[in-house]
Amino acid sequence: MRDTTLTPSVALVHLGLLLAAALTGWLVARVVGAATRRWVPASSAAGHMLASLDVSARRLLPIGAMLPFASVAPPVRAFAILHHALLVLFVLGLTWASMRLVRAVSGWVAHRHPTDVADNLEARRIRTQTDLLARSLNTLIAILGLAAVLMTFPAARQLGASLLASAGIAGLVVGFAARPVLANLIAGMQIALTQPIRLDDVVIVENEWGRIEEIGGTYVVIRIWDDRRLVVPLNYFLEHPFENWTRRSTNLLGTVFLWLDYATPFDVLRGELERICRASPRWDGRVCLLQVTDASERAVQVRALVSAANSGLAFDLRCEVREALIRFLQDRHPQALPRARQEMVDGSEPITPPAVN
Numbered sequence: 001m002r003d004t005t006l007t008p009s010v011a012l013v014h015l016g017l018l019l020a021a022a023l024t025g026w027l028v029a030r031v032v033g034a035a036t037r038r039w040v041p042a043s044s045a046a047g048h049m050l051a052s053l054d055v056s057a058r059r060l061l062p063i064g065a066m067l068p069f070a071s072v073a074p075p076v077r078a079f080a081i082l083h084h085a086l087l088v089l090f091v092l093g094l095t096w097a098s099m100r101l102v103r104a105v106s107g108w109v110a111h112r113h114p115t116d117v118a119d120n121l122e123a124r125r126i127r128t129q130t131d132l133l134a135r136s137l138n139t140l141i142a143i144l145g146l147a148a149v150l151m152t153f154p155a156a157r158q159l160g161a162s163l164l165a166s167a168g169i170a171g172l173v174v175g176f177a178a179r180p181v182l183a184n185l186i187a188g189m190q191i192a193l194t195q196p197i198r199l200d201d202v203v204i205v206e207n208e209w210g211r212i213e214e215i216g217g218t219y220v221v222i223r224i225w226d227d228r229r230l231v232v233p234l235n236y237f238l239e240h241p242f243e244n245w246t247r248r249s250t251n252l253l254g255t256v257f258l259w260l261d262y263a264t265p266f267d268v269l270r271g272e273l274e275r276i277c278r279a280s281p282r283w284d285g286r287v288c289l290l291q292v293t294d295a296s297e298r299a300v301q302v303r304a305l306v307s308a309a310n311s312g313l314a315f316d317l318r319c320e321v322r323e324a325l326i327r328f329l330q331d332r333h334p335q336a337l338p339r340a341r342q343e344m345v346d347g348s349e350p351i352t353p354p355a356v357n
Contacts, residue, residue, distance in 0.1 A: 017069045018082075025065030029057040056097030063090045088149055095145025099138045106134035115200055124198040128215060131199070132192035135217045136185060187235035188217060196237055197244060202311040204243035205232060245311050253287060254314040256304040256322045260329070264300065264336035266292065269325070273304050276324045282317040284309045299338045 063086055070083040109130045113123035197203060197220065201212045205222055208230055214221040220237065222230040245252060270290040277288040287307035294301035304321055308314035329336045 018066045021065040021069050022062040025061035025063075026058060028065075029061045033057065056093065056100055060090070060093040060097055063093060084152065087152055091145060091148045091152070095141055095148075098141045098145075102134050102137050102141070106130050124200050125195060128195055128198040129192045132188050132215060136188055136192070139185065139217060185217070187233075187238050188215075190238060191215070191234060196247075198246075201247070202245040202250075204245070205230060205236075250310040251284065251286070252308060252311050252314040254306050254308060254318040254321075256306070256318050256325070257293075258302045258304070258322070258325060259299045259338050260302055260336050261299060261338055264302070264329075265333060266290070266302070268333070269302070269329075269336075272328050273306075273321065273325065276321055277306055280317060280320055282308055282313045282320065284313075298340065 067083070067086050067090060070086050110127055113126045115123050115127060191197065197212050197215070199212055199215060203210065203212060203222065208222070208224050210222040210224040210230060212220060213223040213229070215234075218234055220232050220234060222232060224230055273290050274288050277283040284307050287305055289305040291303050291305070292300055293303045304325065306314075306317055306321055308317045
């Protein structure tokens with residue numbers, strides 16, 4: 001940059017033009033913001049986006065208005081530094097505004113699809129897709145913004161050219177170092193599109209029962225039933241098998257197994273199970289079934305199959321049914337509880353095997 005002598009009057013004129021441009025940009029942002037708030041409903045998608053852009057425009061428009069005047073300023077070092085600083089601030093502001101816009105859209109989608117309702121399957125699907133795509137898009141915007149800022153520095157452009165000259169080795173090194181980050185980023189995009197898991201899904205991971213509490217950019221937080229938190233990388237759900245109890249719906253079947261004596265009155269027990277289900281607010285009215293599923297030389301295995309609206313109610317209903325059936329058998333049919341039988345045979349008399357016809 002050729003440095004020339006600048007008189008104070010010329011410098012003041014250019015500084016005045018820069019300040020006037022900044023003030024004009026700020027006033028335009030205020031007027032446009034007030035007009036849009038007056039005519040666009042705040043609860044609409046456009047209202048959320050414009051509210052986010054209004055805050056960003058108050059900072060971005062004054063800088064953008066000063067840039068043309070700074071670029072035609074006299075070729076002195078002070079104005080060159082000012083022009084470069086304004087350019088960097090404008091790129092950073094544009095990046096920040098873009099990320100705020102993405103978050104505003106994601107927030108509006110979350111507001112329109114609450115998950116604290118009874119039937120939240122569709123809302124959880126939309127929230128999961130929106131959150132993952134918003135995080136991935138913001139990561140991409142941040143990378144592009146940082147790259148644009150670096151490209152405004154001549155030294156950074158030379159560094160980029162030298163890296164391109166040795167792209168083979170540098171690409172291998174950087175690719176190997178960034179492999180975990182890229183794998184989780186790609187996994188996040190796959191999960192957003194295919195949705196093997198969603199927010200608030202009930203899953204069993206590493207033999208732990210819990211709910212999907214948070215899906216981050218590189219990890220998933222699972223809230224275990226005893227309030228512990230299991231943190232799992234995103235690509236785990238693409239590389240390992242796991243159980244998802246709410247993949248299609250939240251309705252579940254619960255099982256209760258009992259070992260009982262052969263003298264158990266199964267019809268009476270089946271009627272008692274139906275009475276317990278009808279009296280329980282946890283039962284959803286779909287399935288209430290009693291079956292003998294196994295038999296050994298000592299006892300029979302009985303399975304009570306009941307249904308509930310979600311996994312939490314299903315677990316509580318299973319506990320309720322198990323306790324109520326055991327109490328019923330203790331009070332009404334104690335002979336149905338498992339027992340060990342022993343037959344005493346007088347050793348003085350020979351045991352004659354039954355005749356075979």
